[in-house]
Amino acid sequence: MGKFVAVTIIVIAILSAIPILRHTWWMAEDISTHGAPIDEQMSETMAEAGISFLASQIILAFFIWRFSNPRPAEKVKNFPGGAKGMVWAAILLVGGEVLALGVFGVKAWANIYFTPPSANAMPVQVQAGQFAFYFRYPGPDGMFGAIHPDLISEANQNFYGLDTDHDPDAKDDIVTAEMAIPVNREIHLLMHSKDVGHSFFVPELRVQQDFVPGLDLSLHFTATKIGRYEIVCTQLCGLGHYNMKAYLSVVSQQDFDDWLKKEAAMQ
Amino acid sequence: MKSRYKIAVTVLALLFLAFGFLYSGNSVNAAAEGKITGTIKLSGTPPHMKPIDMSKEPYCAKLHASDPVKMENVVAGADGSLRNVVLYISEGLTGNEASAVPSETPTWDQKGCQYIPHVLALDVNQHFKVVNSDPTSHNIHPMPKLGGPNHEWNKSQPTGAPPFDVSWTGEEVAIPIKCNIHPWMHGWMAVVKGPTTLSDDKGSFTLNVAPGTYTVTAWQEDYGTQTQKLTVAAGKPVTADFTFKAK
Numbered sequence: 001m002g003k004f005v006a007v008t009i010i011v012i013a014i015l016s017a018i019p020i021l022r023h024t025w026w027m028a029e030d031i032s033t034h035g036a037p038i039d040e041q042m043s044e045t046m047a048e049a050g051i052s053f054l055a056s057q058i059i060l061a062f063f064i065w066r067f068s069n070p071r072p073a074e075k076v077k078n079f080p081g082g083a084k085g086m087v088w089a090a091i092l093l094v095g096g097e098v099l100a101l102g103v104f105g106v107k108a109w110a111n112i113y114f115t116p117p118s119a120n121a122m123p124v125q126v127q128a129g130q131f132a133f134y135f136r137y138p139g140p141d142g143m144f145g146a147i148h149p150d151l152i153s154e155a156n157q158n159f160y161g162l163d164t165d166h167d168p169d170a171k172d173d174i175v176t177a178e179m180a181i182p183v184n185r186e187i188h189l190l191m192h193s194k195d196v197g198h199s200f201f202v203p204e205l206r207v208q209q210d211f212v213p214g215l216d217l218s219l220h221f222t223a224t225k226i227g228r229y230e231i232v233c234t235q236l237c238g239l240g241h242y243n244m245k246a247y248l249s250v251v252s253q254q255d256f257d258d259w260l261k262k263e264a265a266m267q
Numbered sequence: 268m269k270s271r272y273k274i275a276v277t278v279l280a281l282l283f284l285a286f287g288f289l290y291s292g293n294s295v296n297a298a299a300e301g302k303i304t305g306t307i308k309l310s311g312t313p314p315h316m317k318p319i320d321m322s323k324e325p326y327c328a329k330l331h332a333s334d335p336v337k338m339e340n341v342v343a344g345a346d347g348s349l350r351n352v353v354l355y356i357s358e359g360l361t362g363n364e365a366s367a368v369p370s371e372t373p374t375w376d377q378k379g380c381q382y383i384p385h386v387l388a389l390d391v392n393q394h395f396k397v398v399n400s401d402p403t404s405h406n407i408h409p410m411p412k413l414g415g416p417n418h419e420w421n422k423s424q425p426t427g428a429p430p431f432d433v434s435w436t437g438e439e440v441a442i443p444i445k446c447n448i449h450p451w452m453h454g455w456m457a458v459v460k461g462p463t464t465l466s467d468d469k470g471s472f473t474l475n476v477a478p479g480t481y482t483v484t485a486w487q488e489d490y491g492t493q494t495q496k497l498t499v500a501a502g503k504p505v506t507a508d509f510t511f512k513a514k
Contacts, residue, residue, distance in 0.1 A: 132323055132450045154445050155453045155488070157317050157338055177320035177451075239423060240406060240448040246323055266318050 002068020006061040013057035020050060028203045031225040031250065035206035037108035044104060048097055117220035121186040124179065127160060128211045129194030131240030133231060134159040137174040137260060144190075145170020152194070159194075174264050180249040182256040183226050189219045199235035202248055210235055223250040301499035303474040303483055303507050307352045307466040311513030313343040314489075319451045326403055327380035327449075339385040340489045341513075348470025349511060351386045352487045353440065355463040356474070357494065359481035365460040368392050372432070375444075375456075377405045377424070382444065382454035386488065388463040389456055394434045399424040404448060409456065411435075411442045417458070421447070440486050455488055485509040 019025060030039055125136040125144060138144050145167045152161035162170040181187050191200060193211035200219075201208040204227075209219050233244035251259065318335035321327040342350040356364075368390050376383040378400040389395060399405050404425040411417035416437020424431075435442070435458040446452035457463065466472045466485075474483070480498045490511040499505050 129450070130447050132448075134450075154450050155340065155443060157319065157451060159450065178322040238447075239421075243404065243448050266320070 002064050006065040006068070009057055009061040009064070013054055013061075017050060017054060020046060029225075030206055031204045031223050031227070031229070032206050033222040033224060034112050037104075037111060038206045041101070041105050041108050045101055048101065052097070112219070112221075115220075117188040117218075118186055121188040121220055122181070123188045123190060124181065125190045125192075126179070126200060127192055127194055128198035128200070128233065128237075128244075129159070130196065130238050131233070131244040132177070133179075133200075133233075133244070133246040135176045135179045135246075136160055137176070137263075138169075139172030139174055139264065141169060141172055143169040145173050172264070174260060174267060176263050178247050178249060179231065180251055180256055180259045181223060182253040183223055183250050185253070186220055186222045189221070191217045191219065196237050197235050198233045198237050198244070201232050201234045202229055204229050205248070208234060223248075226250050226252065300501045301476045301478045302504040303476060303481070303497065303499060304504050305354075305472060305507040305509065307349040307470045307472070307485060307487075308347045308508070308510045309341065309343045309349045309513055310347065310510050313341055313513055316341065321380050321449070321451065324380055324403055324449060326401070330379050336379070336381055341487075342385075342468075344468065344470065346470075348466075348468070349487065350466055350468050350470060351384075352466040352470075352472075352485050352509070352511075353386060353388045353457040353459075353463065354466065354472050354474055354483060354485050355388070355440075355457070355459040356461045356476060356481045357459075357484040358496075359479055360461040361477075361479075364462075364477060367461070372396055374398055374430075375407075375454075376400055377407070377446070377452070380405075380449050380452060382452055384454070384465075386441070386455045386457065386465060388465050389435060389458050390463065391438055391458055391460050392434050392436065394432050395456075396430045396432055397422075397424065398430040399426065399428060402426050405446050405452070406448055407444065408447055409442050409444045411439055415439055417442065440484075440492075441488065457486060483507050485511075487511055489514070 027039065027042065030036065123138060123142075123144075127134045127136070136144065145162050145164070146169065148161040148163055150161065151158055151163055160173070160175055162173060162175075164170050164173075189200070191209065191211055192215070193213045196213060198211040199208060200211065204225075205221055205223060207219060207221055209217060211217070227250055229248045229250070231246045231248050233241060235241075237244065249259070316337040316339070318337050319331075321331060321336070339351065344350070372394045373387060373389070374396045375387055376398045380401065380403075387395065397407055404423060406421060406423045408419075408421040409417075410419050413419075417435050417439055422431070435456070437458065438460055439458045441455040441457040444454045444456060462474050462476055464472050464474055476499055478499050478501045480496070482494050482496050484492050484494045486492045493509050493511065495507045495509070497505050497507055
């Protein structure tokens with residue numbers, strides 16, 4: 001019986017390692033300039049966790065196989081140094097791994113968060129609200145009009161609360177329900193929430209950032225591949241959370257200019 | 268003992284008769300002999316109605332791809348006729364006229380990520396049906412005034428969910444309705460006592476009332492209310508035209 005259990009453990013461990021090694025359910029293709037270290041970090045984490053998992057399963061199976069039918073006269077041997085030694089060894093092993101992963105991870109993270117966007121990054125604002133995203137482009141003047149929460153009105157489709165009658169900066173602002181960006185151009189994304197916590201997640205862009213009510217957050221990224229991607233909310237935000245999404249169109253500069261012109265005409 | 272039963276039966280019969288009279292009184296009012304007709308106009312240039320971007324909901328975006336839906340705050344014809352204006356009697360109704368409830372159950376449909384109709388005129392306690400004709404979920408979220416006679420509610424209606432029946436308990440002009448999943452979906456329900464109607468695509472309307480002196484109110488979601496006092500005689504339609512000024 002013990003030997004059967006040991007073999008089963010080995011089989012389960014190997015079977016579950018196969019899809020991970022073969023990248024069966026791997027991440028979507030990376031379309032960002034900053035994604036490589038994130039993917040590397042992911043691979044390293046998977047490799048280290050995978051090796052530790054396989055090693056622990058093999059050791060477990062070995063002990064079950066070896067000691068399932070102990071001979072009566074055999075003396076029980078202890079781990080060298082006793083339980084104390086074992087605990088220290090585990091702490092060093094796990095702590096070292098967590099620390100190493102953390103050091104690499106912080107580097108990848110800091111590359112995105114501690115480096116300011118370049119001066120010619122294109123600003124785009126995103127507002128999350130239950131249960132939709134709305135985007136804003138500053139228009140020809142390059143200035144975003146002030147937001148007046150009291151003017152926010154679904155009835156007038158004024159999702160940002162812009163005072164277009166009096167505020168010259170707001171007059172040429174372009175508010176859209178879809179986000180379009182030119183390919184290979186750095187985007188400076190300015191994020192705020194209208195109500196509760198939300199999240200901006202584009203798997204292909206390797207971007208996932210929470211919206212925190214009351215905080216203006218920003219991100220910068222460059223998309224390198226033309227296509228249409230989904231932006232989803234990954235922070236449970238209410239009854240319509242499952243349907244809180246928008247689309248990101250990565251297009252050529254020419255197509256982007258045309259799109260923006262068309263959107264400006266629709267304001 | 269026997270005489271007691273007799274008294275009880277007589278009292279019950281009288282009660283039934285009394286309710287019967289009250290009830291028939293109401294239905295008599297429905298067939299009123301007076302009439303108020305008129306046309307609603309908009310003076311000045313109608314405001315720009317933004318086209319609506321429904322890209323969040325691919326089904327609806329595709330449905331309206333060739334002809335995008337526009338906002339419906341001000342729906343004016345080329346001749347200046349104004350549609351979707353709620354008309355009702357704000358003063359002069361007798362108790363019976365005010366408390367009569369029409370038996371029709373209008374439908375509040377969610378179709379193509381739009382509210383159809385955009386404005387619904389209802390009587391207090393009149394039932395209406397909420398329908399979802401889309402292959403996507405909607406949530407219907409009316410927001411009556413806080414502290415008013417009606418209470419806010421918010422109900423999800425997934426694809427294929429059966430229609431549900433609701434009514435409002437108090438007068439309110441008007442209750443904004445929204446869908447949180449599709450923030451561009453916005454409509455109004457005007458709840459009043461007595462006869463009410465909406466101006467049609469030619470801007471015209473007809474209100475059937477009993478002869479008497481009334482104040483007619485016209486309500487438009489962006490331009491507010493206008494009133495007119497008039498006297499209705501039997502068999503002679505009275506005209507009440509309203510003109511709203513574009514902002």
